Amino acid sequence: MLLVVVALFTLLATATRAQPVVGESCAPAACGGLTIKYPFWLRGRQPAYCGHPTFAVTCDDDPTGATATPPSLNGSYLRVLAIHYGNSSVVAFHANLVDSSACATTRFNMSSILALSLLAVSRANSELLFSANCSRTPPTGSLPVNCTGFSGGGEWFLSLNRMYDPGGPKRALDTMGCLYSVVPVLPWSELRSAGDYAGLVRRGFLLEWTAVPGDCAACNASGGECRYDAGAMAFGCFCPGGRLQPATCGE
Ligand SMILES: *[C@@H]1O[C@H](CO)[C@@H](O)[C@H](O)[C@H]1NC(C)=O
Ligand SMILES: *[C@@H]1O[C@H](CO)[C@@H](O)[C@H](O)[C@H]1NC(C)=O
Ligand SMILES: *[C@@H]1O[C@H](CO)[C@@H](O)[C@H](O)[C@H]1NC(C)=O
């Protein structure tokens, strides 16, 4: 009986153990004009241990080398336009927002699509604010958007705030009884007419990543390659000679 239990446990442990994190190289990969390296990895072209599961990038490069669509992040609607490794930030746009009318945005919540992710919408962004049915006048500088014929339709107002703060408009607008929706856009965006909406959304917004395991810069500086063992949820530094170290190749 005990033997059976022990055998079962061994089986379970083997089944849940991660793929080995050594083998093929994790040299930086290219997709369109982007360099993909830790914590990002290129699904389909690199082993999964080259990065963290949240940062799987799928490349739609066509064989001629031209990118039809910017790469997607973990198969989601987020399309990556740039990765700034120096300050841990990404510029991405949401494919659904780009492909639909501004009026569809009035039912959109960017924070909820990123829940439980290691990526957060950067507070450095500006924001587009849609509001409707305020008991008092809409925010100053608002441009009218006619959404008659859309679900949740009627007259909406569009304005631009310099600071992205998902909790900010909520406090103010709730007290005015407004319906509202917020879309982050790049810092220093300009809104001159409601027609600027599509272009602003297409340029994307900043996301920042935090709490990614391991100090990749330190591992790399010691001559190693950064790896991630998703099963053990642990960072690894793959060193010359084939050793896997917990932090750097120094010790
Ligand atoms: C990546 O996408 C898959 C499938 O869409 C999802 O189940 C998973 O939670 C995502 N992983 C992360 C870490 O965001
Ligand atoms: C990170 O650096 C890039 C390039 O210098 C800059 O464009 C971007 O705004 C910065 N990201 C954040 C979150 O400040
Ligand atoms: C958007 O979603 C976030 C996270 O789920 C939630 O905290 C927030 O209240 C929502 N905002 C609106 C305007 O519904």
Ligand SMILES: *[C@@H]1O[C@H](CO)[C@@H](O)[C@H](O)[C@H]1NC(C)=O
């Ligand atoms: C809004 O659009 C609807 C349908 O396209 C149209 O009938 C209506 O006159 C428009 N309203 C304004 C104020 O322009």
Ligand SMILES: *[C@@H]1O[C@H](CO)[C@@H](O)[C@H](O)[C@H]1NC(C)=O
């Ligand atoms: C605003 O309120 C009116 C009356 O309650 C309603 O008919 C209309 O649909 C509301 N507008 C929006 C955008 O929901």
Ligand SMILES: *[C@@H]1O[C@H](CO)[C@@H](O)[C@H](O)[C@H]1NC(C)=O
């Ligand atoms: C590690 O360093 C090499 C050479 O210095 C560089 O080409 C590579 O991009 C770095 N990798 C990462 C993940 O930073």
